[in-house]
Amino acid sequence: MEIMVGKTAGFCYGVKNAVDNATKELESNEKVCCLGEIVHNSKVVKELEDNGMIFIKDLSENTDKCKTIIRAHGVPKAIYEEAKEKGIELVDLTCPKVLKIHKIVSEYADKDYFIFLVGNKVHPETLGTASFCGVNSHTIEQEEDIDDAVKNLISSGKKNLLVVVQTTFSMEKFDKYIENIKSKIDDTINLEVINTICNATRIRQEETAEMSKLVDYMIIIGGKNSSNTKKLYEISYENCSKVICIEDKSEIDLSELNGVDKVGIMAGASTPQKSVDEVVELLKNT
Ligand code: SF4
Numbered sequence: 001m002e003i004m005v006g007k008t009a010g011f012c013y014g015v016k017n018a019v020d021n022a023t024k025e026l027e028s029n030e031k032v033c034c035l036g037e038i039v040h041n042s043k044v045v046k047e048l049e050d051n052g053m054i055f056i057k058d059l060s061e062n063t064d065k066c067k068t069i070i071r072a073h074g075v076p077k078a079i080y081e082e083a084k085e086k087g088i089e090l091v092d093l094t095c096p097k098v099l100k101i102h103k104i105v106s107e108y109a110d111k112d113y114f115i116f117l118v119g120n121k122v123h124p125e126t127l128g129t130a131s132f133c134g135v136n137s138h139t140i141e142q143e144e145d146i147d148d149a150v151k152n153l154i155s156s157g158k159k160n161l162l163v164v165v166q167t168t169f170s171m172e173k174f175d176k177y178i179e180n181i182k183s184k185i186d187d188t189i190n191l192e193v194i195n196t197i198c199n200a201t202r203i204r205q206e207e208t209a210e211m212s213k214l215v216d217y218m219i220i221i222g223g224k225n226s227s228n229t230k231k232l233y234e235i236s237y238e239n240c241s242k243v244i245c246i247e248d249k250s251e252i253d254l255s256e257l258n259g260v261d262k263v264g265i266m267a268g269a270s271t272p273q274k275s276v277d278e279v280v281e282l283l284k285n286t
Helices: 013-028 042-050 077-086 096-110 124-133 145-156 171-184 199-214 227-239 273-284
Strands: 002-005 032-035 054-056 067-070 090-092 114-118 137-140 160-165 190-193 217-221 243-246 262-267
Touching (some): 013 067, 013 090, 013 096, 096 114, 096 124, 114 145, 114 171, 137 145, 145 171, 160 171, 171 190, 199 217, 217 227, 227 243
Parallel strands (some): 032 054, 032 067, 114 137
16 A cells, blocks of 8 residues: 655644644643644644643633743634733734734724634634734634625724735635625725735645545545644545545544545644654654
């Protein structure tokens, strides 16, 4: 059985930066909190927890006012204000690419633009970015949301519209949404589109699409809550009849691989290299 492993599988720059720096903070501080899961991967979270990291859902849980890590996805503006008020020192490990989107939307909101933010409505990154967009904004997750977004734009009376997108959103869907938005607004609206999908995401999605066309069985490794992992699964499913999404090698049913000639392995941005290596080893020994 031939095994293909994606060149782009595993930690992206932002996740690596967050995990490495969180580990350093643990080495030099007695107590460190992290607001939310540092990445959407239970193995990574457990390893940090075993080394003393305290994961909290809310700053109010940080009664000792210990140093608190902001993960790569970023947080809503209000968290920075709350931390300041409570005297909690933040270690901001928000990915620079996400911080750049916060800066863009803040600047455009100040220039009186209405903002459409395309992304998963409950994803922490989208919630964070939405808070920097201000009141004149609308989050679009499904194509059906575009009608309401356009209605809000028109009732706001704004003549300038900016569209940005969650860093891990599907390129294909985003292009489709833009065409749909263009068809629903007239020439009186000045439209500016900034494609803020992360390059690492785009390249990984492209590689996944190519690989899934070449293999008979595709294994996607990533956290159950990981939005970018879910997208890799969807992309693979379009090209390959058998695709599984796992967090750990123990979830692979080896009997399904009987008669399979080529297996492709891809991993989401929050998947450690160790998880990829374990799957490769398991398949090699099958
Ligand atoms: S996917 Fe891109 S934007 Fe998101 S954390 Fe990784 S490098 Fe940053």
